[in-house]
Amino acid sequence: MKVHVDLASRDASARRSKALAPTCRGLNYYSLDRSLRDLLPHYMEAPLLAHLAPHLDELGELAGGRLHDLSDQAERHQPVLHPRDGYGRDEEWVEYHPAYREMESIAFGKFGMHAMCNRAGVLGWSSPMPPLAKYVFHYLFAQAEFGLLCPVNLTDSSSELVRRFGTDELRERYLQRMWSQDPATLLKCAQFMTEKAGGSDVGAAELTAVRDGQDWKLWGEKWFCSNVDAELAVLLARPEGAVGGGRGLGLFLMPKILPDGRRNSYRIVRLKDKLGSRTMASGEIVFEGAVAYQLGELDQGLKQMLVMVNSSRVSHLARAAGMMRRCLNEAMVAARHRGAFGRAVIDHPLIRRQLLKLMVPTEQALSALLYSATAPDKVLRLLTPIAKYRACRDNVTVATGAMEARGGNGYIEDFPNARLIRDAHLGLIWEGTSNINALDAVQRAVGKARGHEALRDDLGHHLEDVAGMPGQFRTRLSGALADAIRFAEEVAADPANERFCRMAAGKLYHATTAALLACEGTRIGKDGGDARRLVLSRFVLEHRLADHAPASLQAQRWENEAIDLLLGDAPVSMQQATALVQG
Secondary structure, eight states, X not given: OHHHHHHTSHHHHHHHHTTSOOOSTTSOTTTTOHHHHHHHHHHSOHHHHHHHHHHHHHHHHHHHTHHHHHHHHHHHSOOEEESSOTTSOOOOEEEOOHHHHHHHIIIIIISOTTTTTTSTTGGGOSSOOOHHHHXXXXXXXXXXXXXXXXXXXXXXXXXXXXXXXXXXXXXXXXXXXXXOOOTTTOOXXXXXXXXXXXXXXXXXXXXXXXXXXXEEEEEEEEEEEESTTOSEEEEEEEETTOOSSGGGOEEEEEESBOTTSOBOSEEEEEEOOOSSOTTSOEEEEEEEEEEEEEESOGGGHHHHHGGGHHHHHHHHHHHHHHHHHHHHHHHHHHHHHOEETTEEGGGXXXXXXXHHHHHHHHHHHHHHHHHHTTSOHHHHHHHHHHHHHHHHHHHHHHHHHHHHHHGGGGGSTTSSHHHHHHHHHHTTTTTSOHHHHHHIIIIIIITTTOHHHHHHHHHHHHHHHOTTOOHHHHHHHHHHHHHHHHHHHHHHTOGGGGGGHHHHHHHHHHHHHHHXXXXXXXXXXXXXXXXXXXXXHHHHIIIIIOXXXXXXXXXXXXXXXXXXXXXXXXXXXXXXXXXXHHO
């Protein structure tokens, strides 16, 4: 009887719990990320990297600790809309849990992610930082908290619209406060675009702007407004009497509080009950003559709004890359600490192959992010839609694979996987669905802007300039890139080929990242570092670009050694990587 009692004791239950795999809670996500630390010296100027490294390390520790816990609390205590104040006045306001407010102080206050590329002084740096800096912070932050990065990015990108298209008076009134790190003076911003009639078709917008002296008054509604209670909002509206379609839209800035202290004339009528991104309030707004200020030329609103599309798409790429890294790390921790059939899960050949299928898109996304953050504008015109399209789709697959690697616990809300899956799906919709991004990439960036030529030339220089890459493999990469560009050009040549746009965009992404991985791995390996990215490049060619399976299993024997090296902790030498890509 005593034996049975012992099996039911608290101590026995605690002992059995040790068989459950831990999560990444408590780890430093920056020090854990060898890929990021290996790559940054090749993309960021040495003085800036030396200055930022302690801050990145601090954010990495917060992401695995305090920020992780705050995000979990905010997820469980979602924003609440109060339609009236205690005296029955229509002063609707959104109540946030203190955990969300503390996350805001980390993002906006401590690290100034919304301001670091706009003014000097953030994190003690003497000038505005290059875009790469903020995207690396987005990448780490997203591994703990996804939703808050929407207000961070919108405040940043909206300030650029005010800077470019606002009057001197508007810039003087709002810009410094949009870049403030002090919560008492900071003006967070939103962008309200989506309407019931339009969705992705922004040109179908019906929100009407009526001239009122020097300013405008807005009448109508917006259907999906993220960061719904922001102090400022940038939006598109159709001036009264303007033509239909996108050409008739103007760009406006709308404050929540008018200069005389009155609340502006719009109502938040409902918060969205969302699948993911639950920490951040999204809602619906009705405009009842809200005062707004014109930005730029009235007939250039949509064109002006597109100024921020590249930066927002790269921000989504950063979030997808960061979330995939978190998912891969969770899957690796689970596989290493969980036993099955007499040995660790990670020792089983099938799970090892599945882990590689999570690793490859994760590393592709990191390369795409760092390249996008530093590439010339002509390259970005094509790069951002293909990277946003493919990386956000890969994020869903990787998140699902990481849940499966953990097993049943991955489906339970006590563990991080279910939330990672929910949040991953939003990346497919924000800043354009997969179809919208693929159409933009192929029909516009390739068909009209000739962006594929800029991408081809820039990647060609990368492949030519890196010394030490095996010649036969370099030729193979160049051929894959040429084939992807040829196919995209063929699809773009005839509107009847629209159904192949996603395929063309995907081929461009895979060819691009294969070339980047090979160049990165060669440079790092030639310097005596870890050349694993060169090996990963071959996986992209054969698993993500190949049109058919290999003719025999013998043709994939090289993968056995490659998987062992890539799942191991030891660096992959240049000699080992060269042998594997030539085999």
